[in-house]
Amino acid sequence: AQSVSQHNHHVILSEAASLELGCNYSYGGTVNLFWYVQYPGQHLQLLLKYFSGDPLVKGIKGFEAEFIKSKFSFNLRKPSVQWSDTAEYFCAVNVPGTYKYIFGTGTRLKVLA
Amino acid sequence: DTAVSQTPKYLVTQMGNDKSIKCEQNLGHDTMYWYKQDSKKFLKIMFSYNNKELIINETVPNRFSPKSPDKAHLNLHINSLELGDSAVYFCASGQAGGYTFGSGTRLTVV
Numbered sequence: 001a002q003s004v005s006q007h008n009h010h011v012i013l014s015e016a017a018s019l020e021l022g023c024n025y026s027y028g029g030t031v032n033l034f035w036y037v038q039y040p041g042q043h044l045q046l047l048l049k050y051f052s053g054d055p056l057v058k059g060i061k062g063f064e065a066e067f068i069k070s071k072f073s074f075n076l077r078k079p080s081v082q083w084s085d086t087a088e089y090f091c092a093v094n095v096p097g098t099y100k101y102i103f104g105t106g107t108r109l110k111v112l113a
Numbered sequence: 114d115t116a117v118s119q120t121p122k123y124l125v126t127q128m129g130n131d132k133s134i135k136c137e138q139n140l141g142h143d144t145m146y147w148y149k150q151d152s153k154k155f156l157k158i159m160f161s162y163n164n165k166e167l168i169i170n171e172t173v174p175n176r177f178s179p180k181s182p183d184k185a186h187l188n189l190h191i192n193s194l195e196l197g198d199s200a201v202y203f204c205a206s207g208q209a210g211g212y213t214f215g216s217g218t219r220l221t222v223v
Contacts, residue, residue, distance in 0.1 A: 042216070043203060044156075044203070044212070090156065100169055101146075108154070
């Protein structure tokens, strides 16, 4: 069965610091990969996604993620965070052709102004 | 125009009651989902329907029953509510490109 691990449960950064959130999945075949963001009190929104092609994916709000197949990883990055990036970030995996998405346990990011 | 709308947004009810949460999407997607998010923010899939057919039914107490009258609607009915049912329930509509989530229903059982 597929699983998704997000090892950083809580991250605290100052504004302008660089961000990298880890995501590892366990599945030997082809996967679709996603990062979602949940701002306080809101629903989840899609940040970016990877299906195939260039392993470096750019999303909204200056976020990007890199798919490293050999490491089964899809880490999220942002060069300079802002206070407004304070949110919960979820990595998710989907096996193409199936309906099920598996979410990681989330990483809570707090950015200090 | 809200793509995935859930009602109600908040629901406070007593143990033992029966309640329903409604979800509607106007994105034309065939597949809809219910997720439960607990107090630790962990998202767990509960059900999924594709074009009115149940395709995912995770280990969920049978007090929970989804109903999909058409592919644009997926409602969740909960019987005999328990304290442990308190959570935020998210409806989602999706296809290969990813989900669109509703704004959530915060259920509090007292």
